[in-house]
Each structure stands twice: as structure tokens, then as C-alpha cells.
Amino acid sequence: MIDNLINKQFLTIILLVFIYKPSDLLASDVIASPNVQTTSLSINELRHIFFMRVQEWPDGTPIKVYVLNDSNELHKKFSKEKLGAFPYKLRRLWDRNTFSGTGQAPIVLDNELDMIKIISASQGGIGYASKTIINGSSQGDFNVLFIDVE
């Protein structure tokens, strides 16, 4: 009986590990505000946006870039895997923009839930969140657009 229970729990854990591999838990999706007309971006275009090089969407709406803290695991993963840049490069770029007057920096948010809330309520916003958080948050309350990165 007890053996059975342990086995069941063990099996569940094994299953969970298979379903939610650590990489899945941290897999991120690029999300945008519902009014954004763009549904896919190339890696290069995504870089231009997060490197703060382009300021507007093709339809002319100003782009608002949102990120998580430099030390946030999802942020680190997003910058390395999606942008191909180390978080310190992004910080250096944004700091130079901000403190030498040559550009701007993204808005830093505390957590992924804030990211989803704020982007769904803003115009022209872009950011990222992990798949699990997005799936977990009710789609009725928050309305974000998913952007394919090719």
C-alpha cells in the first residue's frame, strides 16, 4: 500500500519533470500589446527593438520596450537565447543611452505578471514572459499578442 503510494508519487514527479523540463519553465514568449499589427519578427528586428535602435512599429505606433531586472533568470535567458547578447551588453547599451543623452532605455518591471498586465493595457508595448506564466494567467483578463520570432 505504502509502496504503491510512493510509486505513484514517484511516477507523478517523473511525469512532471518530463512535462515541465527546466528549459520549459524558463522558455519565453515575446508578447506585445493587443493593438500591435506585427505578428512576426526576425531575430535581427527583435534585436533592433531591444537594443533601442528602432522607435516605432511599421504602422507608426511608438514602441514601448519592457524588460525584467538584469539579474532575473528569465531576462538572462531571453537576452542570451533570443537576442544572442549577454545581459551586461544590454545594460551597458541602455546606460550609455540614458546617461550620455544618446538614446533611451527600456522600462524595467518587477515580475512577469506585471509584464503581462502592463503590456496588455498599453499601446505599442513589447516584452516577454515564460510560457507557463502566460498559460497560467487567465486569457479573459489579460490580452497580449504573441509574436513569432523567426
Added chain:
Amino acid sequence: MFSLLMLNKPLRAAMLLLVMNSGHVSANSAFDTFQLHGFVNQGYFISSSNNVYGKSSSNNGSLGLTEVGINASIRPFSQLGLAVQGIYRKAGALNNEAQIDFALLDWTFYNTGNTQAGVRLGRIKNPIGFYNETRDIAFTRTTILLPQGIYYERLRNLYLSADGAQLYFNQSTNIGDFNLKISAGKPLDDIKELEVAFFSFDAPGTLKPKDAYLSKLEYESTSGATRIALSYVDLNLQYDKSTHDVFDAGDISVNLFILSAQKSIGKFTLTGEHLWQESNLSNFGVLPDSKLLSRSYFLQGDYLLPHNLQMSLRYDVSYLNKDDKDGDLYSALTGRPKHAAYTKDMMIGLRWAPNNQWMISTEYHRINGSSSLSYADNPDTNTSKKDWDLFALQLSYRF
């Protein structure tokens, strides 16, 4: 006059466009791009002898470095940015002032994503080496004290920013990003430090910056792990003689070239910069026309430790005259100690940044030579010491 006109035209055009477009682009979306950032920085210094940022050689040390800055930026149109930063800075007896650090209009006239070209007008930061453009922000300089052979603290105002124009060009490629900046302008006025630096005493007249031409080409790999930059500066100063002066109204021309390189491998980053500088003094009358070749370089290693800690080690060398490294000639000509002609600085530092906003840094310097000392904090050079130690502690905040 010319630069004022240039400044006014785009500004007026921008205002006009803003008014004309107010129906189309809502004021709200323009204001959406408004950003406010700032920083506060307090340093503490204690030295065995020689003063850095106040009376650091006194028993209690000196809290003589306070830096506060605030900046605002807005992009009313995607092609047009406006930015301004004000700084208050107290740095020993050297500085105690509030000033406009930059105030500029940025017009990106060409932008395809991969390529940007534009022009900036107003008060613009001088692109010199890796650090000059953001030298007053603790988070962007790797240590409390930047390598003094290249980022002379005593000539900070001259290097800081210039009133004029800058052309810029960015190109991103498969191997990384290339960035070119070309500036022309009038540097900010400096205090008497300038005269002491060039004449080794506070001359009766005033040495004034005339114009500066700067260019910097920088390459950064896509990941950010490799950076290379070349900076070239052509700086001209003019001496306004007083009624009873020993000198004639002479000219000083400074040409400097800096090669900067950085490579990060995992948690380790190696940074080096080398300066070649030529200063020409001419038409000073009693002072014969002369040429001074200065050299400086540093090599720094940074290692990222767990818990957001970073350790740094640096060796920094500078010679006022590369043909007089020991200062024999310098001492014979000026009567000042030989060690005022060079500085060799070995530094070990530790910094802790628990989050994006806060940072505590500390560093210890073992220094041989006194060429980096400011006249303001060390008025009697003959009492300065050749070998000395410096300990610094700094608390920094930004938003």
C-alpha cells in the same frame, strides 16, 4: 552664432511639427516616451599622504566626492529625440558646482534598423575611450577612480562635454555593431588646473579652450563579449595674457589617440586602453616652442563572483613625457619633484551590486608617483610624496 542658428532651426522646426501634428500624433503618445533617470554617489577617501578629493591624508580621511545627476529625455517623433542632464558635483577643492552636462537635440535622419545615421546638436558628451561619455556615473565606470593617465580627473571639465555638433553612424552586421561619432565644438571652460597641468604653476593670465574635434570608431560583437574602439581628439587652447604677464598670448594644441579593447570570457573580463598624446606649446614668448609626448596605458581584469560581487585588479601607468620617464628633465626645468612627472598605480577592488539600483564599491591603490594629483587639493607640490597608498569606499544609487 553659427551653432546657435543651427540649434534654433531644427528646434523651431520641431516645435512647428509638434503643433501641426498635434491632431494626428496625440500628445499622450509623445509624452509616453518621456523618461527620467538619475544617480547619487558618495565617496570616502583616505590616503597615507597626498590628497585625493579633499584632505584624504588627514586622520579621518575625506568625504570629498559627492555626485548627483538627473536627466530627462523624450522622443516626440521617432526620428527626433531631446535629452538634458544636470549634474551637481563636489570633488575636493577641485569642483563644487552644478552644471548642464548635456542638453541636445538628436535627429536620426536615416534609419533602416541595420543602419542609423543622424546628427546631434547642443551640448554633447565627448566620445573619448570606453568611459569618458559616462565618466560621472559610478555604475558605468568600472572602478571608483578611473585610470588617471587617460581620464585625468584634474582636466575633467575640458574632457566632459562640448557645445557644438556631432554626426553619428551605426551599422549592425552579422559579426556585430560598428559605431562612428564625429564631433566638433567648444569644450567647457576649466579652472586653473589647466594652467598648472601645462605650465606647472598657476599662470597670471587664463588658459581657455578654443575648439575640439573628436572622433571615435567602436566595434562591439553582437554578444557584447568583444569591444574595440579608436578615439582621436584634436583640442586647441588659447592663452589670454594678463596686463603684466611673463608669457605672450600663446597657443596649445593637444592631439591624442586612444586604442581601447575589451574581451569577456565567461565570468572574466579583460580591458586595456593605451593613450598616445602630443601637446604643442607655441608663441608663449619666454617659453620656447615645445612638444610634449605623453603616454599612458592600463590593463584591468574583472572577475564576477557569486552574490553579485565583482573583483577587479588593475595596473595603470602614465608618463607626462615619454622621453623623460623618471622626471629628471621635468624636475630640472620646473623645480618640482621628479615623481610629479609620472604615476604607476596598482589597484585591487571589490564591488557589490545587490540589484540594479544600489552599489557599494571599495578599492585599494598602491601608487608610485604624483602626476595625477590635483593642484587644488595639493597646492604645495614639494611636500607631495613619491610612494603612497589610497583606500576608497563608495555608495551609489541610481534610478
